[in-house]
Amino acid sequence: MMKMSDELGNKEKIYQLLQKEPLTSIEITNKLKINEDPKKNIQFIRIYLQRLIKANLIKSKEKKGRYQVYTAIEKGETNFDAEILKKMIPEFIKKGIEIDLDNNEIERVRELYGEI
Secondary structure, X not given: XXXXXXXXXXXXXXXXHHHHOOEEHHHHHHHOOOOOOHHHHHHHHHHHHHHHHXXXXXXXXXXXXXXXXXXXXXXXXXXXXXXXXXXHHHHHHHHOOOOOOOHHHHHHHHHHHOOO
């Protein structure tokens, strides 16, 4: 088990691990004991991984067996989806093209558009 500062939150601990090396959720679970129950531990790890992905701090790199391998996104590395949106949105506005999106989708587009 890896010793990390107790002052760091679980999300930050996972992010630090992934900055050092690409890992699967199981490998992260084995390094960090967030909960004594192994099933709950993996569930918590997966929740934190999804939050880190949404924050554009990590990405899924490849598969290792049946598990995704996650890695930290390097500074300066951009989100491909955000790059596409950055090109499309001004053209849509110029041409008056409207897209029917719900509030969650609109918020996600705003997040992605602001990343670049």
